[in-house]
Structure formats: C-alpha cells, structure tokens
Amino acid sequence: xxxxxxxxxxxxxxxxxxxxxxxxxxxxxxxxxxxxxxxxxxxxxxxxxxxxxxxxxxxxxxxxxxxxxxxxxxxxxxxxxxxxxxxxxxxxxxxxxxxxxxxxxxxxxxxxxxxxxxxxxxxxxxxxxxxxxxxxxxxxxxxxxxxxxxxxxxxxxxxxxxxxxxxxxxxxxxxxxxxxxxxxxxxxxxxxxxxxxxxxxxxxxxxxxxxxxxxxxxxxxxxxxxxxxxxxxxxxxxxxxxxxxxxxxxxxxxxxxxxxxxxxxxxxxxxxxxxxxxxxxxxxxxxxxxxxxxxxxxxxxxxxxxxxxxxxxxxxxxxxxxxxxxxxxxxxxxxxxxxxxxxxxxxxxxxxxxxxxxxxxxxxxxxxxxxxxxxxxxxxxxxxxxxxxxxxx
Amino acid sequence: xxxxxxxxxxxxxxxxxxxxxxxxxxxxxxxxxxxxxxxxxxxxxxxxxxxxxxxxxxxxxxxxxxxxxxxxxxxxxxxxxxxxxxxxxxxxxxxxxxxxxxxxxxxxxxxxxxxxxxxxxxxxxxxxxxxxxxxxxxxxxxxxxxxxxxxxxxxxxxxxxxxxxxxxxxxxxxxxxxxxxxxxxxxxxxxxxxxxxxxxxxxxxxxxxxxxxxxxxxxxxxxxxxxxxxxxxxxxxxxxxxxxxxxxxxxxxxxxxxxxxxxxxxxxxxxxxxxxxxxxxxxxxxxxx
Amino acid sequence: xxxxxxxxxxxxxxxxxxxxxxxxxxxxxxxxxxxxxxxxxxxxxxxxxxxxxxxxxxxxxxxxxxxxxxxxxxxxxxxxxxxxxxxxxxxxxxxxxxxxxxxxxxxxxxxxxxxxxxxxxxxxxxxxxxxxxxxxxxxxxxxxxxxxxxxxxxxxxxxxxxxxxxxxxxxxxxxxxxxxxxxxxxxxxxxxxxxxxxxxxxxxxxxxxxxxxxxxxxxxxxxxxxxxxxxxxxxxxxxxxxxxxxxxxxxxxxxxxxxxxxxxxxxxxxxxxxxxxxxxxxxxxxxxxx
Numbered sequence: 001x002x003x004x005x006x007x008x009x010x011x012x013x014x015x016x017x018x019x020x021x022x023x024x025x026x027x028x029x030x031x032x033x034x035x036x037x038x039x040x041x042x043x044x045x046x047x048x049x050x051x052x053x054x055x056x057x058x059x060x061x062x063x064x065x066x067x068x069x070x071x072x073x074x075x076x077x078x079x080x081x082x083x084x085x086x087x088x089x090x091x092x093x094x095x096x097x098x099x100x101x102x103x104x105x106x107x108x109x110x111x112x113x114x115x116x117x118x119x120x121x122x123x124x125x126x127x128x129x130x131x132x133x134x135x136x137x138x139x140x141x142x143x144x145x146x147x148x149x150x151x152x153x154x155x156x157x158x159x160x161x162x163x164x165x166x167x168x169x170x171x172x173x174x175x176x177x178x179x180x181x182x183x184x185x186x187x188x189x190x191x192x193x194x195x196x197x198x199x200x201x202x203x204x205x206x207x208x209x210x211x212x213x214x215x216x217x218x219x220x221x222x223x224x225x226x227x228x229x230x231x232x233x234x235x236x237x238x239x240x241x242x243x244x245x246x247x248x249x250x251x252x253x254x255x256x257x258x259x260x261x262x263x264x265x266x267x268x269x270x271x272x273x274x275x276x277x278x279x280x281x282x283x284x285x286x287x288x289x290x291x292x293x294x295x296x297x298x299x300x301x302x303x304x305x306x307x308x309x310x311x312x313x314x315x316x317x318x319x320x321x322x323x324x325x326x327x328x329x330x331x332x333x334x335x336x337x338x339x340x341x342x343x344x345x346x347x348x349x350x351x352x353x354x355x356x357x358x359x360x361x362x363x364x365x366x367x368x369x370x371x372x373x374x375x376x377x378x379x380x381x382x383x384x385x386x387x388x389x390x391x392x393x
Numbered sequence: 394x395x396x397x398x399x400x401x402x403x404x405x406x407x408x409x410x411x412x413x414x415x416x417x418x419x420x421x422x423x424x425x426x427x428x429x430x431x432x433x434x435x436x437x438x439x440x441x442x443x444x445x446x447x448x449x450x451x452x453x454x455x456x457x458x459x460x461x462x463x464x465x466x467x468x469x470x471x472x473x474x475x476x477x478x479x480x481x482x483x484x485x486x487x488x489x490x491x492x493x494x495x496x497x498x499x500x501x502x503x504x505x506x507x508x509x510x511x512x513x514x515x516x517x518x519x520x521x522x523x524x525x526x527x528x529x530x531x532x533x534x535x536x537x538x539x540x541x542x543x544x545x546x547x548x549x550x551x552x553x554x555x556x557x558x559x560x561x562x563x564x565x566x567x568x569x570x571x572x573x574x575x576x577x578x579x580x581x582x583x584x585x586x587x588x589x590x591x592x593x594x595x596x597x598x599x600x601x602x603x604x605x606x607x608x609x610x611x612x613x614x615x616x617x618x619x620x621x622x623x624x625x626x627x628x629x630x631x632x633x634x635x636x637x638x639x640x641x642x643x644x645x646x647x648x649x650x651x652x653x654x655x656x657x658x659x660x661x662x663x664x665x666x667x668x669x670x671x672x673x674x675x676x677x678x679x680x681x682x
Numbered sequence: 683x684x685x686x687x688x689x690x691x692x693x694x695x696x697x698x699x700x701x702x703x704x705x706x707x708x709x710x711x712x713x714x715x716x717x718x719x720x721x722x723x724x725x726x727x728x729x730x731x732x733x734x735x736x737x738x739x740x741x742x743x744x745x746x747x748x749x750x751x752x753x754x755x756x757x758x759x760x761x762x763x764x765x766x767x768x769x770x771x772x773x774x775x776x777x778x779x780x781x782x783x784x785x786x787x788x789x790x791x792x793x794x795x796x797x798x799x800x801x802x803x804x805x806x807x808x809x810x811x812x813x814x815x816x817x818x819x820x821x822x823x824x825x826x827x828x829x830x831x832x833x834x835x836x837x838x839x840x841x842x843x844x845x846x847x848x849x850x851x852x853x854x855x856x857x858x859x860x861x862x863x864x865x866x867x868x869x870x871x872x873x874x875x876x877x878x879x880x881x882x883x884x885x886x887x888x889x890x891x892x893x894x895x896x897x898x899x900x901x902x903x904x905x906x907x908x909x910x911x912x913x914x915x916x917x918x919x920x921x922x923x924x925x926x927x928x929x930x931x932x933x934x935x936x937x938x939x940x941x942x943x944x945x946x947x948x949x950x951x952x953x954x955x956x957x958x959x960x961x962x963x964x965x966x967x968x969x970x971x972x
Contacts, residue, residue, distance in 0.1 A: 433776070480953075484956060484960055488956055488960060491907065491908060491911045491956070494904065494908075494949075495953050496949075499949050502942075502944075503946065604904065615773065615777045647788040648789060650781075651780075651783070651785030652785050655778050655781040655782055658774045658777050659762075662769065662770030
C-alpha cells in the first residue's frame with residue numbers, strides 16, 4: 001500500500017473537516033449584537049419528518065402574526081423577530097434547539113411545539129431557564145404541571161374526547177366500538193386511555209383493541225381482524241398518515257366503517273392519501289374550524305388567504321393566537337422579562353382569538369368551547385360536521 | 394463546578410461538549426466489541442436504552458443517589474451484553490450483526506410496551522444530575538482504563554481474535570471467554586452512556602434508541618479508526634459536532650454525511666486513525682523531532 | 683379468518699422475498715450485506731410512481747422501474763463497492779453501504795419531501811369469495827407476479843450462461859476468475875438482477891398499500907435482510923422461503939398473539955432459528971478453512 005498517498009488523503013480530509021467546522025462557527029456567531037433592540041421569539045415545530053403537517057402551517061401563522069405586529073408598533077415599540085429551526089419531530093433535536101434558542105439567541109418566549117411529548121421536553125428546559133413556553137398544539141396531559149412558565153392554548157383531549165364519545169354513543173348510536181392505537185406514537189398511547197375511559201363511562205362496548213405502528217404501511221392483518229369483529233365505528237387515536245392507510249385497506253377489503261379520532265388526524269395529507277376511502281368516513285375533533293367564522297376569524301382567514309394563497313388550518317390559527325396573546329401580555333406588563341409578563345399571561349380572560357375565545361383557568365389550563373367535529377367532504381379539508389358545546393370544568 | 398465553567402462557556406457549547414463526552418463513552422464501548430475484537434455489533438443503542446431506562450426508573454422511583462443509578466443502568470446493560478455474548482460462540486460476522494440488530498429492536502419494542510417506562514410517551518421529569526464535570530471525569534477514567542486494558546495481555550488477545558480467530562485459539566487464547574468479556578465490558582459502557590444521557594435530557598423515549606442510533610455509534614468507531622482509542626475519540630467528536638455545525642445546511646447534512654462515509658471508506662478503509670495507538674503516536678512524532 | 687390472514691401474510695411475505703433475493707445473491711458472491719438495497723427498493727417504488735403518473739401502462743411502468751433500478755444498482759456497485767473490493771475488510775464495505783443508504787434516502791427526501799405520497803389506484807380492485815374467505819384481486823395479482831419473477835430468476839440462474847457464471851462465482855470467486863470468467867461483469871449482473879427484483883417489489887407494495895415514502899426502505903430492508911438470514915443467506919430458494927415465512931409469521935403474530943409486539947416477534951423467531959440452525963433454513967453448513 002502506498003503509505004505516503006494515504007497520509008496526504010488524511011491530511012486533506014482533516015483540513016476539510018476543520019474548515020467545515022470553522023465555517024460553521026463563523027456562520028453561527030454572526031447575529032446576537034442587536035439583542036437589546038428586538039424581541040426574539042423561538043418557533044418549535046417540525047418542518048420535515050412525519051409531523052411536518054402540523055409544523056409548516058404553524059410557522060406560517062406565526063410569521064403572519066409577527067409581520068402584523070411589526071407593521072404596527074411592534075411590542076413596546078420594539079421590533080419582533082421570529083427564529084425558525086426545524087426540530088424534525090425528534091426529542092433530542094428539540095432539546096438541542098430549545099437550548100440554542102435560550103442561550104444563544106436569547107429568546108423571551110418559545111412558541112410550540114404542536115406535539116405533546118415534544119412540548120414536554122422543551123418545557124422542562126424552558127422552566128429551568130425561566131423562559132416562557134407557549135404551546136400551540138399540545139393537547140395531552142401533564143403539560144402545564146411542569147411549571148409556571150408553561151402555557152398552552154388548545155382544546156384539551158380530556159375535554160374533547162368525552163364529548164365526542166358522548167356524541168357517538170348517544171347521538172349516533174354507535175355502541176360497539178373498536179379502538180386502534182399507534183404503539184410507537186406517544187400522542188396516541190396517551191389518548192387511547194382517555195377514549196377508553198369515556199367509552200366505559202358513557203356505556204359503550206369495546207369489541208376490539210389493536211395496535212399499529214407509525215411508519216408502517218401494511219395494516220392488512222389489523223383490518224381483517226376489524227372486519228371479523230364487526231364494530232359500529234372505529235376509534236383511531238394516531239396521526240393522519242396511518243388513518244388514511246387504514247381506511248384505504250378497509251376499502252380494499254370491502255369494509256364500510258367510520259373512523260373517529262383526535263386532532264392528530266388534522267393534516268392535509270389525510271385527504272390526499274386517503275382519497276375516496278376517507279370521504280365522509282373520517283371524523284375528528286379540533287378547536288378550530290374555518291366554517292361559520294367569528295369576526296376575528298373572518299379577518300384572519302382573509303389575510304391568510306391573501307398572503308399564502310391557501311386555507312389556514314388549526315395550527316396556523318393557534319400559532320397566530322399564541323404570538324398575539326404573548327404580545328398583549330408583554331404590553332400590559334410593560335416588560336419583556338419572562339418572569340414579569342408570565343403573571344399577566346396567567347390572568348388572561350376571554351381573549352377573542354382567531355381560534356376561539358380563550359380564558360386561562362386557575363390551574364393555567366385553557367378553557368375553550370365549542371368542540372368542532374370535522375370531516376373530509378369533497379375537495380374541502382376539513383369540512384365542519386357539527387359543533388358540540390362543552391361545559392368548562 | 395458547572396456554574397464556574399458556565400461563566401466562561403456559552404451553555405449551548407457546554408451542552409454539545411457534554412454530548413461529546415457521552416458519545417465518547419459509548420463509542421469506546423462499541424470499539425471494544427467491534428473495533429478491537431472484530432465482532433460486528435449493530436445494536437449498541439439497545440444497550441444504551443437499557444442503561445438509560447434502568448437508571449432513570451431507579452432515580453425516579455427509588456430516589457437513589459446518581460452514581461448508584463447510572464451504575465445500576467450500566468450493570469443491567471452489561472448483563473444483557475453477557476447474554477448476547479454467548480451466541481457469538483456459534484455465530485460469526487453477518488449472522489451476529491443480524492442477532493444484535495434483532496436484539497436492539499426487541500428491546501425497543503419492549504420499552505414501547507413497558508408500563509413503568511411510560512410506553513411510547515416516554516419517561517419525563519428525570520432529574521438532571523449529569524453535568525460537565527461528571528461526564529468528563531468519567532470519560533478520562535474510561536479512557537485510562539480502556540488504554541490499560543488494550544495494552545494488557547487481555548487486550549492483545551482481543552486484537553488477535555479480530556485478526557484471526559482460529560490462529561488465536563491455537564495460540565492458547567481462550568476465545569470464548571475473551572469474546573464474552575469484550576461484549577460485557579462494551580455493553581457496560583453503552584449502558585453507562587445511556588444512564589448519563591437520560592439524566593441530562595430530562596426525557597427519554599424508546600424511539601430515540603432506534604436502528605439509526607446504533608448506526609451512528611458504529612460510524613463513530615469506524616470513522617475514527619477501528620480499534621484505536623484516539624481514533625474513536627476523534628470519531629465521536631467529529632460526528633457529534635458535525636450535525637450542529639451543519640445546521641446551516643440543515644436539509645443537506647445527511648446527504649453530506651452519507652457521501653462522506655463512502656468517500657472515507659474508499660480512501661481510508663480503516664478509518665482516520667485506524668489502529669493508531671497512543672504509544673505509536675508517541676513513537677512516530679518523537680522520532681521526527 | 684385464518685385463510686384470509688394467510689393470504690395477507692403471503693402478500694406481505696412476497697415483497698420481503700423479492701427484496702431478500704437481492705441481499706442473498708449479492709451476499710452469495712461478494713459476502714457483502716448491501717445495506718443500500720432497501721433504498722433501491724424505495725427508488726423502484728418512486729420510479730414506478732413517476733412513470734405511472736406520466737400516463738404509462740402499469741406493466742410497462744413496472745419494467746421501466748426495474749430497468750432504472752438495474753442501472754442504479756450497477757452504479758452504486760461501481761462507485762461505492764468496487765473500489766473497496768479486495769483491498770479492505772468487509773466491515774469497511776458495510777459502512778460504505780450504510781453511507782450509500784443514507785445518501786439515497788436523503789436524496790429522495792429532499793426531492794419529494796418526507797411526507798407519505800399517495801400511489802394512484804392503477805389496477806382496479808375487486809374482492810371475490812372462495813368458500814367463506816374473501817380475497818382481493820390485487821393480492822392475487824401480486825402473488826402471481828412475484829411467483830413469475832421468482833421462477834424466472836430460477837431459470838436464469840440454472841439455465842443461462844450468466845447464471846452458470848454466477849453460481850461458479852458464489853462457490854469461489856478467485857477460482858472463477860482463473861477459469862476465465864469476467865468476475866466484475868458477473869458481480870455487476872448480480873447487482874442488476876437483485877435491484878430489478880427489489881424495484882418490482884417496491885412498485886407492487888406501492889400499488890397495494892397506496893403509499894410510498896422516502897424512508898420506507900429502511901425497515902423493509904432490515905426485515906428482508908432478516909428473511910435472507912432466516913432462509914440461509916447466500917441461498918436463492920432460502921430467500922424465497924425466508925421472505926414468505928417471515929411475512930406469514932408477522933401477520934399471524936398480529937392476528938393471534940399481540941400486534942404491539944409485532945416487530946419483536948419476527949426478530950425473536952429469527953434469533954431462535956439462528957441459535958438452533960446458524961446456517962438458516964436452507965443454508966449449507968460451511969466449515970471454516972484454516
């Protein structure tokens with residue numbers, strides 16, 4: 001072997017690596033100077049990966065809100081700057097990005113993540129560093145319990161799921177239900193017990209319980225089992241991709257069934273992937289609907305359509321609201337210090353947001369009504385099926 | 394200690410340095426199995442998750458001191474390493490690779506269904522005991538012990554097994570014992586890294602320890618140089634820093650990463666510092682001067 | 683229900699078998715686990731999708747995808763594996779394969795996004811009953827096409843000149859080259875054939891499940907590799923049997939045991955088989971030469 005040549009190659013490789021590291025440092029060190037003049041907000045969400053359908057519209061909503069603020073007076077006369085990193089929906093990635101936002105970019109608040117599990121990872125870090133985190137999508141349990149810097153503005157699963165189960169059993173008469181969970185999806189494994197408890201309380205029967213996995217495409221065995229169990233309806237607690245594939249398989253096996261789920265099904269891809277198979281066959285709940293809008297919502301819809309030439313969804317609305325609520329709290333507190341304006345945030349009452357009216361309760365949990373039942377109908381996604389009012393706890 | 398360091402180093406860089414330390418510990422463990430002994434293991438993340446979950450659950454439920462928790466995690470991983478070491482007596486090369494992949498997948502699926510581990514939701518609220526000083530202290534201890542092991546009779550026997558198992562056996566090396574030893578010690582280090590990781594992240598999830606994580610650790614060993622301690626350390630440093638530095642070209646970074654592996658293997662099949670040992674370096678640079 | 687699940691298992695298993703064939707053929711000749719093979723399968727599925735979307739007939743699209751992946755497989759072999767052959771350890775070649783795998787899946791993810799893409803329903807589906815069991819016509823088509831491809835492969839290996847050369851190379855690469863066989867060409871051909879089969883598998887999976895995504899190759903590749911090892915790596919009939927039995931085992935595991943342990947069941951059975959019979963179901967026992 002030619003030892004000399006090899007040595008050269010090593011040297012070149014080493015040089016390349018050192019160069020790329022240095023280049024990286026240079027690029028990273030550039031901003032940071034004007035820290036005093038702008039208010040920085042960090043975006044938490046996935047722009048790629050399996051939950052990108054939640055993050056991408058969220059980012060658009062957040063950008064729009066910040067542009068509107070800057071077109072006006074900003075916050076307390078200062079310009080607002082959003083920073084948008086892609087956390088790919090991975091927990092180690094979101095931990096890295098959250099630390100970077102707090103220690104390097106010096107953000108005053110974090111907005112996101114749409115997923116409960118990821119929000120918890122970021123919330124631990126934010127609470128430790130005394131930075132406000134405002135989730136625009138976490139619907140699961142044990143989020144605001146992490147600490148007094150943690151907020152969210154969503155329709156909670158513990159409120160919505162029982163209302164939907166009540167609607168299924170008492171209004172539609174679907175008593176015998178099958179429940180399918182996505183076993184490697186934290187959102188789904190947390191939502192299933194809520195549904196199961198509600199079904200037991202409202203007098204329904206679970207005839208089949210089964211599991212699928214995110215990222216798989218073969219659901220033939222589960223659908224065959226489903227067909228033999230003959231339930232009135234199927235409750236699926238996972239995300240939109242798997243829901244569409246289950247419905248595709250059901251159609252192929254001549255199984256006519258309605259799939260009901262949480263706002264994890266709220267993704268454009270549900271309609272794109274499911275095609276015929278999901279038409280009026282998939283029902284899910286969410287805290288936002290573009291049908292029958294309030295004046296605030298109507299204004300938002302118009303501005304969003306003009307800006308992006310597409311329909312906003314729940315996540316764009318919730319991210320938009322999150323920014324506006326944060327701005328209002330900072331204005332009333334006359335401070336951008338998280339430890340000061342978080343108290344104003346906790347006192348929020350009857351805020352007329354584009355995603356509904358929000359009040360924070362004594363436990364800092366949001367109180368939102370009504371629950372919107374959505375479905376896929378024709379080209380429109382999502383289409384409003386019904387609004388169910390719920391009582392605050 | 395950490396408060397003192399934090400005055401001089403940005404918390405973001407401190408964090409990356411802690412990850413570098415943790416990765417060095419785990420990569421050195423795999424280096425012992427794959428780099429030194431030549432037993433291809435593609436399931437190191439399985440040991441890592443065993444260590445992480447055991448340590449986290451002990452910390453959360455039994456309020457045990459930190460060192461006890463991570464040692465218990467490492468011991469749990471080591472006992473599984475011992476069990477996995479046994480099939481190496483019958484299997485070689487690629488079948489063994491398959492068994493280790495399968496083992497890591499089974500562990501992952503187990504934790505996805507493990508109630509005390511929070512199933513797919515993961516475990517959160519793990520106390521953050523891991524800090525810069527602890528990690529790097531452990532790194533130094535591990536490097537010293539590892540170096541001592543490799544220069545000992547045992548270490549040479551392990552190298553001999555990699556080069557030619559049958560020849561090693563005929564030289565009177567008890568290959569069975571040596572291979573199981575490599576697996577046990579290697580997985581102990583994997584579990585140790587996992588425990589440290591869990592106590593730094595606040596939160597762990599079975600999906601964090603998938604096949605790609607195993608591959609990542611394997612890449613550190615192979616990139617740096619199989620069987621070489623400085624090489625493995627270098628590999629761990631580069632592959633932990635690279636994704637952070639490449640964040641600007643975020644979307645292209647995996648493309649770059651994959652391409653780099655191929656090019657590197659073509660030009661440096663034994664890794665950057667393949668089989669370079671600390672004393673070789675001393676000899677080489679010493680002579681020149 | 684048993685018979686329906688069996689057919690589900692055979693359909694899934696035939697896709698594993700088609701991918702496993704590529705693993706086992708390459709392994710039989712150059713002793714390399716071609717980790718990029720799962721990505722070739724993914725590229726096959728996407729190539730088929732583009733052809734179908736541009737309005738080509740399904741079977742021509744299938745052929746097109748197979749030809750595309752043949753070239754891709756040969757290219758990968760030429761760039762990433764051939765420079766390493768003979769010079770370095772098998773482990774280096776394996777890492778190179780992992781590099782190619784990461785490169786290819788990222789390339790597709792950059793091009794198409796990481797979302798799952800819908801595969802159009804190109805072949806109309808209907809279900810028919812045989813006795814009390816219902817079978818979908820798509821499943822029958824997939825089983826038939828796979829069977830056809832596998833029989834074709836057997837004929838190719840047993841009856842043609844290149845097949846004979848491949849068999850010779852798998853016995854002893856060096857001796858074959860001394861006998862005047864162009865070893866590089868045979869290896870290229872092996873990669874080409876294996877890749878073409880994977881492409882066929884990818885496209886049929888796309889048609890059947892109506893979904894493709896850039897990372898579909900990773901898990902499928904892993905399972906197919908498991909199938910190849912199960913059947914006895916290096917043995918062509920072994921890969922077919924291994925693939926089909928792995929598919930059936932998985933489906934039966936979901937149907938009668940527990941669906942949450944699906945992946946674990948498949949791997950646990952594999953590990954058990956390897957303990958009892960390290961050479962796999964159809965593999966031959968080779969004693970090591972000193």
